[in-house]
Amino acid sequence: xxxxxxLKIGGSVLTDKTRFESAKIGEIDRIxxxxxxxxxxxxxxxxxxxxxxxxxxxxxxAERFSPEGVLxxxxxxxxxxxxxxxxLRRAGSSPVPVHPSxxxxxxxxxxxxxxxxxxxxMVKRGLVPVLHGDVAMDRAKGAxxxxxxxxxxxxxxxxxxxxxxxxxxxxxxxxxxxxLAEVRREDLSRIGSELGPSAGVDITGGMxxxxxxxxxxxxxGVRSTIFNAEKKGMIERVLAGERAGTLVEVKV
Amino acid sequence: xxxxxxLKIGGSVLTDKTRFESAKIGEIDRIxxxxxxxxxxxxxxxxxxxxxxxxxxxxxxAERFSPEGVLxxxxxxxxxxxxxxxxLRRAGSSPVPVHPSxxxxxxxxxxxxxxxxxxxxMVKRGLVPVLHGDVAMDRAKGAxxxxxxxxxxxxxxxxxxxxxxxxxxxxxxxxxxxxLAEVRREDLSRIGSELGPSAGVDITGGMxxxxxxxxxxxxxGVRSTIFNAEKKGMIERVLAGERAGTLVEVKV
Numbered sequence: 001x002x003x004x005x006x007l008k009i010g011g012s013v014l015t016d017k018t019r020f021e022s023a024k025i026g027e028i029d030r031i032x033x034x035x036x037x038x039x040x041x042x043x044x045x046x047x048x049x050x051x052x053x054x055x056x057x058x059x060x061x062a063e064r065f066s067p068e069g070v071l072x073x074x075x076x077x078x079x080x081x082x083x084x085x086x087x088l089r090r091a092g093s094s095p096v097p098v099h100p101s102x103x104x105x106x107x108x109x110x111x112x113x114x115x116x117x118x119x120x121x122m123v124k125r126g127l128v129p130v131l132h133g134d135v136a137m138d139r140a141k142g143a144x145x146x147x148x149x150x151x152x153x154x155x156x157x158x159x160x161x162x163x164x165x166x167x168x169x170x171x172x173x174x175x176x177x178x179x180l181a182e183v184r185r186e187d188l189s190r191i192g193s194e195l196g197p198s199a200g201v202d203i204t205g206g207m208x209x210x211x212x213x214x215x216x217x218x219x220x221g222v223r224s225t226i227f228n229a230e231k232k233g234m235i236e237r238v239l240a241g242e243r244a245g246t247l248v249e250v251k252v
Numbered sequence: 253x254x255x256x257x258x259l260k261i262g263g264s265v266l267t268d269k270t271r272f273e274s275a276k277i278g279e280i281d282r283i284x285x286x287x288x289x290x291x292x293x294x295x296x297x298x299x300x301x302x303x304x305x306x307x308x309x310x311x312x313x314a315e316r317f318s319p320e321g322v323l324x325x326x327x328x329x330x331x332x333x334x335x336x337x338x339x340l341r342r343a344g345s346s347p348v349p350v351h352p353s354x355x356x357x358x359x360x361x362x363x364x365x366x367x368x369x370x371x372x373x374m375v376k377r378g379l380v381p382v383l384h385g386d387v388a389m390d391r392a393k394g395a396x397x398x399x400x401x402x403x404x405x406x407x408x409x410x411x412x413x414x415x416x417x418x419x420x421x422x423x424x425x426x427x428x429x430x431x432l433a434e435v436r437r438e439d440l441s442r443i444g445s446e447l448g449p450s451a452g453v454d455i456t457g458g459m460x461x462x463x464x465x466x467x468x469x470x471x472x473g474v475r476s477t478i479f480n481a482e483k484k485g486m487i488e489r490v491l492a493g494e495r496a497g498t499l500v501e502v503k504v
Contacts, residue, residue, distance in 0.1 A: 067346035067379055071337075074348065085323075094319035096326065102354035105369040115367035117357040121389035127319055137373035 002041040004123060004161035005239055008152045011049025011133065012169040013229045014080065021051050021076065023083050031167075031235060032084075032091035038239035039093040039128050041162075043119060043155060046084055047148040048133040052077040056145055061135065062109075065142030073135040073145075074101050081132045088128060096122055098129045100146050106138035111146060111154045120159065131155075153213040156222050164222060165238045166210060167229025172246030173211060182247045185215045214248040224248045254293040256375060256413035257491060260404045263301025263385065264421040265481045266332065273303050273328065275335050283419075283487060284336075284343035290491035291345040291380050293414075295371060295407060298336055299400040300385040304329040308397055313387065314361075317394030325387045325397075326353050333384045340380060348374055350381045352398050358390040363398060363406045372411065383407075405465040408474050416474060417490045418462060419481025424498030425463060434499045437467045466500040476500045 009031060016022040035042065048056075055076045056062065059069025081097050088095040098119055105113040122129040131151055138144040149166070156164045172179040175191045183191075188211065214224045227238055227245030238244050261283060268274040287294065300308075307328045308314065311321025333349050340347040350371060357365040374381045383403055390396040401418070408416045424431040427443045435443075440463065466476045479490055479497030490496050 065377060067377070070379065071341065071346070071348055089323065094323070096323055096353070097351075099349075099351050099354045101348070102351045102370060103367050105367075105373060113367065113369050115355050115357075115365065117365050118354060118389045121357060121391060125317060125319070125389070125394050127322065137370045137377070139373060142377050 002123060004041050004043065004159050005163040006043045006045065006152055006156055006159070006161045006165070007035070007235070007239065008045040008148050008166045009047065009229050010148070010166070010168045011047030011051070011053065013167055014046055014084065015049030015051060017050050017053070019050055020054055021079065023080060025083070027230070028084055028087045029091070030232070031229065032087040032093070034233070034235040035088065035239070036091040036093050038236060040126065041123055042128050042239070043123060043131070043161070044095070044128055045131045045148045045151050045155070046080070046133070048077045048080065051080040052133055052135070052145070056135070061143060061145060070135050070143045077132050077134055081130060085130050088130065093128050094126060095128045095130045098131045100131055100134040100151060101136050104134070104136040104146055106136050106144045106146060108140045109138065109144045111150060112139060114154055116155060116158055119155070147209070149210045149213045153217045156217055156224070157220055160222060163239065163241060164217070164224035166214070166224065166226045167235060167238070168226060169228070169230055170207075171228045172226050173207065180246050182249045183211065183215070184249050185219065185251065188215060211248065218248050218250045221250050223250050254375060256293050256295065256411050257415040258295045258297065258404055258408055258411070258413045258417070259287070259487070259491065260297040260400050260418045261299065261481050262400070262418070262420045263299030263303070263305065265419055266298055266336065267301030267303060269302050269305070271302055272306055273331065275332060277335070279482070280336055280339045281343070282484070283481065284339040284345070286485070286487040287340065287491070288343040288345050290488060292378065293375055294380050294491070295375060295383070295413070296347070296380055297383045297400045297403050297407070298332070298385070300329045300332065303332040304385055304387070304397070308387070313395060313397060322387050322395045329384050329386055333382060337382050340382065345380050346378060347380045347382045350383045352383055352386040352403060353388050356386070356388040356398055358388050358396045358398060360392045361390065361396045363402060364391060366406055368407060368410055371407070399461070401462045401465045405469045408469055408476065409472055412474060415491065415493060416469070416476035418466070418476065418478045419487060419490070420478060421480070421482050422459075423480045424478045425459065432498050434501045435463065435467070436501050436503065437471065440464075440467060463500065470500050470502045473502050475502050
Protein backbone atom coordinates (compact mmCIF):
# COMPACT_ATOMS: atom_id res chain seq x y z
CA UNK A 1 0.00 0.00 0.00
CA UNK A 2 1.01 3.61 -0.61
CA UNK A 3 2.99 5.30 2.13
CA UNK A 4 0.79 7.74 3.97
CA UNK A 5 1.85 11.36 4.41
CA UNK A 6 -0.06 13.80 6.58
CA LEU A 7 0.41 17.46 5.77
CA LYS A 8 -1.20 20.21 7.76
CA ILE A 9 -1.26 23.76 6.53
CA GLY A 10 -1.96 26.29 9.26
CA GLY A 11 -4.74 28.83 9.13
CA SER A 12 -2.21 31.68 9.27
CA VAL A 13 -0.68 30.49 6.00
CA LEU A 14 -4.00 30.20 4.17
CA THR A 15 -5.79 33.23 5.56
CA ASP A 16 -5.18 36.67 6.94
CA LYS A 17 -5.97 35.90 10.55
CA THR A 18 -6.60 39.51 11.42
CA ARG A 19 -9.35 39.96 8.82
CA PHE A 20 -12.72 38.18 8.80
CA GLU A 21 -12.88 35.26 6.33
CA SER A 22 -9.99 36.51 4.28
CA ALA A 23 -8.40 33.71 2.23
CA LYS A 24 -4.98 34.25 0.67
CA ILE A 25 -5.95 32.91 -2.74
CA GLY A 26 -2.51 33.34 -4.29
CA GLU A 27 -0.88 31.41 -1.44
CA ILE A 28 -3.51 28.68 -1.60
CA ASP A 29 -2.91 28.25 -5.34
CA ARG A 30 0.85 28.14 -4.85
CA ILE A 31 0.48 25.50 -2.15
CA UNK A 32 -1.91 23.48 -4.32
CA UNK A 33 0.68 23.53 -7.12
CA UNK A 34 3.40 22.32 -4.74
CA UNK A 35 1.16 19.53 -3.53
CA UNK A 36 0.09 18.40 -7.00
CA UNK A 37 3.33 16.53 -7.73
CA UNK A 38 3.33 14.79 -4.34
CA UNK A 39 -0.29 13.91 -3.73
CA UNK A 40 0.11 10.14 -3.68
CA UNK A 41 -0.63 8.89 -0.18
CA UNK A 42 -1.42 12.37 1.02
CA UNK A 43 -3.91 13.37 3.71
CA UNK A 44 -4.27 17.13 3.87
CA UNK A 45 -5.50 18.92 6.99
CA UNK A 46 -5.92 22.65 7.11
CA UNK A 47 -6.52 25.13 9.87
CA UNK A 48 -9.47 27.49 10.03
CA UNK A 49 -7.64 30.80 10.34
CA UNK A 50 -9.93 33.79 10.08
CA UNK A 51 -12.78 31.53 8.95
CA UNK A 52 -13.57 29.40 11.98
CA UNK A 53 -11.76 31.10 14.83
CA UNK A 54 -13.60 34.40 14.68
CA UNK A 55 -17.03 32.71 14.72
CA UNK A 56 -15.98 30.35 17.51
CA UNK A 57 -14.85 33.33 19.56
CA UNK A 58 -17.95 35.36 18.78
CA UNK A 59 -20.21 32.56 19.99
CA UNK A 60 -17.79 31.71 22.80
CA UNK A 61 -18.04 28.07 21.72
CA ALA A 62 -15.26 26.95 24.01
CA GLU A 63 -17.34 27.97 27.07
CA ARG A 64 -20.98 27.72 26.16
CA PHE A 65 -23.04 25.47 23.90
CA SER A 66 -24.71 27.42 21.09
CA PRO A 67 -26.72 25.75 18.31
CA GLU A 68 -26.23 28.78 16.09
CA GLY A 69 -22.52 28.90 16.95
CA VAL A 70 -22.13 25.26 15.89
CA LEU A 71 -23.76 25.90 12.52
CA UNK A 72 -22.09 29.23 11.75
CA UNK A 73 -18.61 28.11 12.80
CA UNK A 74 -18.92 24.96 10.71
CA UNK A 75 -20.24 26.84 7.70
CA UNK A 76 -17.40 29.29 7.93
CA UNK A 77 -14.63 26.68 7.91
CA UNK A 78 -16.40 24.85 5.10
CA UNK A 79 -16.16 28.00 3.00
CA UNK A 80 -12.37 27.90 3.40
CA UNK A 81 -12.34 24.16 2.75
CA UNK A 82 -14.19 24.68 -0.53
CA UNK A 83 -11.60 27.22 -1.66
CA UNK A 84 -8.76 24.84 -0.80
CA UNK A 85 -10.44 21.84 -2.46
CA UNK A 86 -11.15 23.79 -5.63
CA UNK A 87 -7.59 25.06 -5.80
CA LEU A 88 -6.22 21.51 -5.42
CA ARG A 89 -8.56 20.26 -8.13
CA ARG A 90 -7.46 22.96 -10.56
CA ALA A 91 -3.82 22.14 -9.81
CA GLY A 92 -4.41 18.51 -10.82
CA SER A 93 -4.89 16.62 -7.54
CA SER A 94 -8.03 14.60 -6.76
CA PRO A 95 -9.28 16.18 -3.55
CA VAL A 96 -12.35 15.19 -1.54
CA PRO A 97 -13.59 17.27 1.39
CA VAL A 98 -13.82 15.45 4.72
CA HIS A 99 -15.68 17.22 7.49
CA PRO A 100 -14.64 16.26 11.04
CA SER A 101 -17.98 17.47 12.44
CA UNK A 102 -19.62 14.53 10.64
CA UNK A 103 -17.22 11.89 11.90
CA UNK A 104 -15.75 13.04 15.21
CA UNK A 105 -16.86 13.07 18.82
CA UNK A 106 -15.02 14.98 21.49
CA UNK A 107 -14.98 14.66 25.23
CA UNK A 108 -13.84 17.80 27.05
CA UNK A 109 -12.22 19.06 23.90
CA UNK A 110 -10.26 15.90 23.09
CA UNK A 111 -11.10 13.48 20.29
CA UNK A 112 -12.84 10.43 21.70
CA UNK A 113 -14.02 8.90 18.43
CA UNK A 114 -13.09 9.60 14.84
CA UNK A 115 -14.08 7.41 11.92
CA UNK A 116 -10.96 7.16 9.76
CA UNK A 117 -12.17 4.44 7.38
CA UNK A 118 -13.27 6.80 4.61
CA UNK A 119 -9.98 8.74 4.80
CA UNK A 120 -7.90 5.57 4.50
CA UNK A 121 -9.98 4.30 1.60
CA MET A 122 -9.66 7.65 -0.19
CA VAL A 123 -5.88 7.54 0.07
CA LYS A 124 -5.80 3.95 -1.20
CA ARG A 125 -7.75 5.05 -4.26
CA GLY A 126 -5.51 8.01 -5.05
CA LEU A 127 -7.83 10.67 -3.69
CA VAL A 128 -6.61 13.39 -1.35
CA PRO A 129 -8.89 13.71 1.68
CA VAL A 130 -8.96 17.35 2.78
CA LEU A 131 -9.87 17.72 6.45
CA HIS A 132 -10.05 20.93 8.41
CA GLY A 133 -10.27 22.34 11.89
CA ASP A 134 -13.96 22.18 12.66
CA VAL A 135 -16.61 22.36 15.31
CA ALA A 136 -17.51 18.92 16.68
CA MET A 137 -19.97 17.55 19.19
CA ASP A 138 -18.54 17.05 22.66
CA ARG A 139 -20.03 14.44 24.97
CA ALA A 140 -19.22 16.53 28.02
CA LYS A 141 -19.66 20.10 26.82
CA GLY A 142 -22.12 19.88 23.95
CA ALA A 143 -19.80 21.16 21.28
CA UNK A 144 -16.19 22.21 20.94
CA UNK A 145 -13.45 22.96 18.49
CA UNK A 146 -11.34 20.20 17.02
CA UNK A 147 -8.17 21.86 15.80
CA UNK A 148 -6.29 20.81 12.70
CA UNK A 149 -3.34 20.02 14.99
CA UNK A 150 -5.37 17.63 17.09
CA UNK A 151 -6.70 15.96 13.94
CA UNK A 152 -3.16 15.47 12.65
CA UNK A 153 -1.99 14.02 15.91
CA UNK A 154 -4.98 11.66 16.16
CA UNK A 155 -4.79 10.50 12.53
CA UNK A 156 -1.05 10.00 12.78
CA UNK A 157 -1.42 7.93 15.93
CA UNK A 158 -3.77 5.52 14.23
CA UNK A 159 -2.35 5.51 10.68
CA UNK A 160 1.40 5.65 11.47
CA UNK A 161 2.33 7.70 8.39
CA UNK A 162 5.82 8.01 6.92
CA UNK A 163 5.66 11.79 7.02
CA UNK A 164 3.84 14.11 9.43
CA UNK A 165 4.47 17.74 8.56
CA UNK A 166 2.93 20.91 9.94
CA UNK A 167 3.33 23.91 7.71
CA UNK A 168 3.14 27.19 9.64
CA UNK A 169 3.97 30.85 9.05
CA UNK A 170 7.25 30.52 10.96
CA UNK A 171 10.42 28.53 10.36
CA UNK A 172 9.79 26.04 13.13
CA UNK A 173 9.99 26.15 16.89
CA UNK A 174 11.83 29.36 17.66
CA UNK A 175 13.62 29.72 20.98
CA UNK A 176 15.57 32.89 21.77
CA UNK A 177 15.64 33.86 18.10
CA UNK A 178 16.91 30.52 16.81
CA UNK A 179 15.03 27.73 15.03
CA LEU A 180 15.48 24.55 17.02
CA ALA A 181 16.58 21.67 14.82
CA GLU A 182 14.93 19.19 17.15
CA VAL A 183 12.61 19.22 20.12
CA ARG A 184 12.00 16.41 22.58
CA ARG A 185 9.55 16.13 25.46
CA GLU A 186 12.21 16.93 28.01
CA ASP A 187 12.91 20.31 26.35
CA LEU A 188 9.38 21.65 26.82
CA SER A 189 9.68 22.71 30.45
CA ARG A 190 12.77 24.72 29.54
CA ILE A 191 11.43 26.45 26.41
CA GLY A 192 7.67 26.32 26.93
CA SER A 193 7.17 29.60 28.75
CA GLU A 194 8.96 31.53 26.00
CA LEU A 195 6.79 30.29 23.13
CA GLY A 196 4.25 32.93 22.19
CA PRO A 197 0.94 32.37 20.43
CA SER A 198 0.89 32.67 16.64
CA ALA A 199 -0.29 35.90 15.02
CA GLY A 200 -3.93 37.04 15.09
CA VAL A 201 -6.87 35.28 16.70
CA ASP A 202 -6.11 31.69 17.66
CA ILE A 203 -8.24 29.76 20.08
CA THR A 204 -6.45 26.47 19.59
CA GLY A 205 -3.23 27.09 21.43
CA GLY A 206 -0.64 28.55 19.04
CA MET A 207 2.85 27.05 18.93
CA UNK A 208 2.75 25.66 22.45
CA UNK A 209 -0.50 23.79 21.78
CA UNK A 210 0.91 22.49 18.51
CA UNK A 211 4.04 21.30 20.19
CA UNK A 212 2.12 19.56 22.94
CA UNK A 213 0.08 17.65 20.34
CA UNK A 214 3.24 16.60 18.53
CA UNK A 215 5.14 15.64 21.66
CA UNK A 216 2.24 13.40 22.65
CA UNK A 217 2.51 11.88 19.21
CA UNK A 218 6.26 11.48 19.54
CA UNK A 219 5.64 9.64 22.82
CA UNK A 220 3.89 7.03 20.73
CA GLY A 221 6.77 6.73 18.34
CA VAL A 222 5.71 9.04 15.50
CA ARG A 223 8.06 11.89 14.65
CA SER A 224 6.87 15.03 12.94
CA THR A 225 8.13 18.27 11.47
CA ILE A 226 7.12 21.90 11.98
CA PHE A 227 8.22 23.97 8.99
CA ASN A 228 7.58 27.22 7.17
CA ALA A 229 4.93 26.66 4.50
CA GLU A 230 5.15 30.27 3.34
CA LYS A 231 8.59 29.67 1.86
CA LYS A 232 8.35 28.53 -1.75
CA GLY A 233 9.32 24.96 -2.39
CA MET A 234 9.32 23.90 1.27
CA ILE A 235 6.13 21.85 0.99
CA GLU A 236 7.55 19.94 -1.96
CA ARG A 237 10.78 19.29 -0.10
CA VAL A 238 9.02 18.14 3.04
CA LEU A 239 6.67 15.85 1.09
CA ALA A 240 9.69 14.40 -0.69
CA GLY A 241 11.03 13.42 2.73
CA GLU A 242 13.69 16.12 3.11
CA ARG A 243 14.40 17.57 6.51
CA ALA A 244 13.23 21.10 7.26
CA GLY A 245 12.26 23.28 10.19
CA THR A 246 12.05 21.66 13.61
CA LEU A 247 11.86 17.93 14.04
CA VAL A 248 9.68 16.83 16.94
CA GLU A 249 11.62 13.76 17.82
CA VAL A 250 10.62 10.59 19.59
CA LYS A 251 12.40 9.63 22.79
CA VAL A 252 15.77 8.03 22.30
CA UNK B 253 -33.57 10.99 26.67
CA UNK B 254 -35.64 12.50 23.84
CA UNK B 255 -37.45 10.05 21.62
CA UNK B 256 -35.70 9.83 18.28
CA UNK B 257 -37.63 10.37 15.05
CA UNK B 258 -36.10 9.78 11.65
CA LEU B 259 -37.69 11.61 8.77
CA LYS B 260 -36.57 11.19 5.21
CA ILE B 261 -37.71 13.53 2.49
CA GLY B 262 -37.26 12.12 -1.00
CA GLY B 263 -35.35 13.87 -3.75
CA SER B 264 -38.51 14.03 -5.88
CA VAL B 265 -40.22 16.14 -3.23
CA LEU B 266 -37.34 18.60 -2.86
CA THR B 267 -36.23 18.87 -6.48
CA ASP B 268 -37.50 18.64 -10.00
CA LYS B 269 -35.87 15.34 -10.88
CA THR B 270 -36.13 15.96 -14.61
CA ARG B 271 -34.13 19.23 -14.47
CA PHE B 272 -30.47 19.57 -13.48
CA GLU B 273 -29.96 20.83 -9.92
CA SER B 274 -33.41 22.31 -9.68
CA ALA B 275 -34.51 22.75 -6.06
CA LYS B 276 -38.17 23.40 -5.31
CA ILE B 277 -37.51 26.28 -2.93
CA GLY B 278 -41.18 26.85 -2.06
CA GLU B 279 -41.64 23.20 -1.15
CA ILE B 280 -38.45 23.14 0.89
CA ASP B 281 -39.59 26.18 2.85
CA ARG B 282 -43.03 24.67 3.46
CA ILE B 283 -41.45 21.44 4.69
CA UNK B 284 -39.04 23.38 6.93
CA UNK B 285 -42.00 25.19 8.47
CA UNK B 286 -43.81 21.89 9.13
CA UNK B 287 -40.70 20.45 10.73
CA UNK B 288 -40.02 23.50 12.93
CA UNK B 289 -42.70 22.62 15.49
CA UNK B 290 -41.60 18.99 15.72
CA UNK B 291 -37.83 19.14 15.58
CA UNK B 292 -37.16 17.72 19.03
CA UNK B 293 -35.48 14.34 18.64
CA UNK B 294 -35.45 14.66 14.88
CA UNK B 295 -32.87 13.27 12.46
CA UNK B 296 -33.55 14.49 8.95
CA UNK B 297 -32.30 12.64 5.88
CA UNK B 298 -32.91 13.92 2.40
CA UNK B 299 -32.52 12.43 -1.04
CA UNK B 300 -30.36 13.91 -3.77
CA UNK B 301 -32.94 14.24 -6.54
CA UNK B 302 -31.65 16.13 -9.53
CA UNK B 303 -28.54 17.19 -7.58
CA UNK B 304 -26.64 13.96 -7.03
CA UNK B 305 -28.30 11.47 -9.34
CA UNK B 306 -27.51 13.24 -12.59
CA UNK B 307 -23.81 13.57 -11.73
CA UNK B 308 -23.62 9.97 -10.52
CA UNK B 309 -25.13 8.83 -13.81
CA UNK B 310 -22.90 11.08 -15.91
CA UNK B 311 -19.76 9.66 -14.28
CA UNK B 312 -21.28 6.18 -14.17
CA UNK B 313 -20.26 5.98 -10.52
CA ALA B 314 -22.16 2.76 -9.93
CA GLU B 315 -19.92 0.94 -12.42
CA ARG B 316 -16.57 2.66 -12.51
CA PHE B 317 -14.41 4.51 -9.99
CA SER B 318 -13.92 8.15 -10.92
CA PRO B 319 -12.07 10.65 -8.70
CA GLU B 320 -13.78 13.53 -10.46
CA GLY B 321 -17.14 11.78 -10.20
CA VAL B 322 -16.71 11.40 -6.45
CA LEU B 323 -15.98 15.09 -5.98
CA UNK B 324 -18.61 16.45 -8.37
CA UNK B 325 -21.39 14.17 -7.12
CA UNK B 326 -20.61 15.06 -3.53
CA UNK B 327 -20.44 18.76 -4.27
CA UNK B 328 -23.76 18.61 -6.02
CA UNK B 329 -25.66 16.97 -3.15
CA UNK B 330 -24.00 19.36 -0.72
CA UNK B 331 -25.49 22.26 -2.67
CA UNK B 332 -28.96 20.82 -2.04
CA UNK B 333 -28.07 20.11 1.58
CA UNK B 334 -27.08 23.75 2.07
CA UNK B 335 -30.43 24.92 0.73
CA UNK B 336 -32.29 22.55 3.05
CA UNK B 337 -30.19 23.50 6.09
CA UNK B 338 -30.64 27.22 5.46
CA UNK B 339 -34.39 26.80 5.04
CA LEU B 340 -34.63 24.88 8.33
CA ARG B 341 -32.58 27.53 10.10
CA ARG B 342 -34.81 30.33 8.84
CA ALA B 343 -37.87 28.37 9.96
CA GLY B 344 -36.52 28.21 13.50
CA SER B 345 -34.93 24.75 13.82
CA SER B 346 -31.27 24.24 14.75
CA PRO B 347 -29.94 22.24 11.82
CA VAL B 348 -26.39 20.94 11.35
CA PRO B 349 -25.25 19.36 8.08
CA VAL B 350 -23.90 15.81 8.36
CA HIS B 351 -22.14 14.43 5.32
CA PRO B 352 -22.18 10.63 4.98
CA SER B 353 -19.12 10.70 2.69
CA UNK B 354 -17.10 11.78 5.75
CA UNK B 355 -18.39 9.08 8.08
CA UNK B 356 -19.50 6.09 6.00
CA UNK B 357 -17.76 3.16 4.36
CA UNK B 358 -19.54 0.90 1.91
CA UNK B 359 -18.79 -2.59 0.74
CA UNK B 360 -20.38 -3.46 -2.59
CA UNK B 361 -22.85 -0.65 -2.21
CA UNK B 362 -23.98 -1.53 1.33
CA UNK B 363 -23.05 0.39 4.47
CA UNK B 364 -20.31 -1.44 6.32
CA UNK B 365 -19.37 1.31 8.77
CA UNK B 366 -21.10 4.52 9.74
CA UNK B 367 -20.12 6.68 12.68
CA UNK B 368 -23.40 7.66 14.33
CA UNK B 369 -21.93 9.20 17.50
CA UNK B 370 -22.06 12.82 16.27
CA UNK B 371 -25.66 12.38 15.07
CA UNK B 372 -26.81 11.01 18.43
CA UNK B 373 -25.03 13.77 20.32
CA MET B 374 -26.59 16.42 18.09
CA VAL B 375 -30.08 15.09 18.78
CA LYS B 376 -29.39 15.01 22.53
CA ARG B 377 -28.42 18.67 22.39
CA GLY B 378 -31.50 19.76 20.45
CA LEU B 379 -29.80 20.08 17.08
CA VAL B 380 -31.28 18.56 13.94
CA PRO B 381 -28.65 16.58 12.03
CA VAL B 382 -29.38 16.86 8.31
CA LEU B 383 -27.96 13.92 6.36
CA HIS B 384 -28.30 13.30 2.66
CA GLY B 385 -27.85 10.71 -0.03
CA ASP B 386 -24.17 10.97 -0.89
CA VAL B 387 -21.21 9.40 -2.58
CA ALA B 388 -19.17 7.25 -0.20
CA MET B 389 -16.01 5.21 -0.41
CA ASP B 390 -16.57 1.52 -1.07
CA ARG B 391 -14.02 -1.03 0.11
CA ALA B 392 -14.80 -3.29 -2.85
CA LYS B 393 -15.58 -0.86 -5.66
CA GLY B 394 -13.73 2.33 -4.79
CA ALA B 395 -16.78 4.50 -4.46
CA UNK B 396 -20.53 4.17 -4.60
CA UNK B 397 -23.78 5.86 -3.79
CA UNK B 398 -25.29 5.67 -0.34
CA UNK B 399 -28.96 6.44 -0.75
CA UNK B 400 -31.02 8.35 1.76
CA UNK B 401 -33.16 5.21 2.12
CA UNK B 402 -30.19 3.08 3.06
CA UNK B 403 -29.05 5.72 5.55
CA UNK B 404 -32.51 5.73 7.16
CA UNK B 405 -32.61 1.98 7.41
CA UNK B 406 -29.10 1.79 8.86
CA UNK B 407 -29.62 4.58 11.38
CA UNK B 408 -32.98 3.17 12.42
CA UNK B 409 -31.47 -0.26 12.97
CA UNK B 410 -28.89 1.09 15.37
CA UNK B 411 -30.87 3.90 17.05
CA UNK B 412 -34.31 2.21 17.33
CA UNK B 413 -36.33 5.42 16.85
CA UNK B 414 -39.98 5.87 17.81
CA UNK B 415 -40.86 7.10 14.35
CA UNK B 416 -39.34 6.24 10.97
CA UNK B 417 -41.09 8.06 8.15
CA UNK B 418 -40.25 8.33 4.48
CA UNK B 419 -41.87 11.25 2.73
CA UNK B 420 -42.23 10.69 -1.02
CA UNK B 421 -44.14 12.24 -3.92
CA UNK B 422 -46.79 9.50 -3.78
CA UNK B 423 -49.35 8.50 -1.16
CA UNK B 424 -47.55 5.32 -0.12
CA UNK B 425 -47.08 1.92 -1.69
CA UNK B 426 -49.56 1.81 -4.54
CA UNK B 427 -50.73 -1.55 -5.84
CA UNK B 428 -53.29 -1.70 -8.63
CA UNK B 429 -54.32 1.90 -8.05
CA UNK B 430 -54.84 1.58 -4.29
CA UNK B 431 -52.63 2.75 -1.44
CA LEU B 432 -51.80 -0.25 0.71
CA ALA B 433 -52.46 0.45 4.39
CA GLU B 434 -49.78 -2.05 5.38
CA VAL B 435 -47.06 -4.07 3.74
CA ARG B 436 -45.25 -7.07 5.19
CA ARG B 437 -42.33 -9.05 3.85
CA GLU B 438 -44.59 -11.82 2.60
CA ASP B 439 -46.47 -9.37 0.35
CA LEU B 440 -43.44 -8.37 -1.67
CA SER B 441 -43.35 -11.36 -4.01
CA ARG B 442 -46.99 -10.71 -4.91
CA ILE B 443 -46.78 -6.95 -5.46
CA GLY B 444 -43.09 -6.43 -6.22
CA SER B 445 -43.18 -6.74 -10.01
CA GLU B 446 -45.90 -4.14 -10.32
CA LEU B 447 -44.06 -1.40 -8.45
CA GLY B 448 -42.58 1.07 -10.91
CA PRO B 449 -39.62 3.35 -10.31
CA SER B 450 -40.32 6.86 -9.06
CA ALA B 451 -40.42 9.75 -11.55
CA GLY B 452 -37.29 11.07 -13.30
CA VAL B 453 -33.72 9.83 -12.92
CA ASP B 454 -33.26 7.53 -9.94
CA ILE B 455 -30.27 5.29 -9.56
CA THR B 456 -31.13 4.13 -6.08
CA GLY B 457 -34.02 1.79 -6.79
CA GLY B 458 -37.30 3.71 -6.68
CA MET B 459 -40.20 2.37 -4.63
CA UNK B 460 -39.09 -1.25 -4.80
CA UNK B 461 -35.64 -0.41 -3.46
CA UNK B 462 -37.21 1.72 -0.74
CA UNK B 463 -39.53 -1.07 0.25
CA UNK B 464 -36.74 -3.60 0.38
CA UNK B 465 -34.76 -1.35 2.74
CA UNK B 466 -37.78 -0.94 4.99
CA UNK B 467 -38.74 -4.61 4.98
CA UNK B 468 -35.21 -5.47 6.07
CA UNK B 469 -35.67 -2.95 8.84
CA UNK B 470 -39.06 -4.43 9.77
CA UNK B 471 -37.35 -7.83 10.01
CA UNK B 472 -35.35 -6.36 12.85
CA GLY B 473 -38.42 -5.10 14.62
CA VAL B 474 -38.57 -1.47 13.45
CA ARG B 475 -41.76 -0.37 11.69
CA SER B 476 -41.80 2.55 9.30
CA THR B 477 -44.16 4.63 7.20
CA ILE B 478 -44.12 5.68 3.55
CA PHE B 479 -46.26 8.77 3.08
CA ASN B 480 -46.89 11.68 0.77
CA ALA B 481 -44.73 14.64 1.82
CA GLU B 482 -46.15 16.84 -0.93
CA LYS B 483 -49.51 17.03 0.85
CA LYS B 484 -49.64 19.95 3.24
CA GLY B 485 -49.68 19.04 6.90
CA MET B 486 -48.72 15.40 6.40
CA ILE B 487 -45.19 15.82 7.75
CA GLU B 488 -46.55 17.45 10.91
CA ARG B 489 -49.07 14.65 11.35
CA VAL B 490 -46.51 11.92 10.83
CA LEU B 491 -44.03 13.55 13.22
CA ALA B 492 -46.81 13.82 15.80
CA GLY B 493 -47.19 10.05 15.56
CA GLU B 494 -50.37 9.89 13.47
CA ARG B 495 -50.79 7.13 10.98
CA ALA B 496 -50.52 7.98 7.27
CA GLY B 497 -49.71 6.33 3.96
CA THR B 498 -48.39 2.79 4.03
CA LEU B 499 -47.12 1.18 7.20
CA VAL B 500 -44.22 -1.20 6.60
CA GLU B 501 -45.04 -3.56 9.38
CA VAL B 502 -42.91 -5.96 11.37
CA LYS B 503 -43.78 -9.64 11.28
CA VAL B 504 -46.60 -10.65 13.55
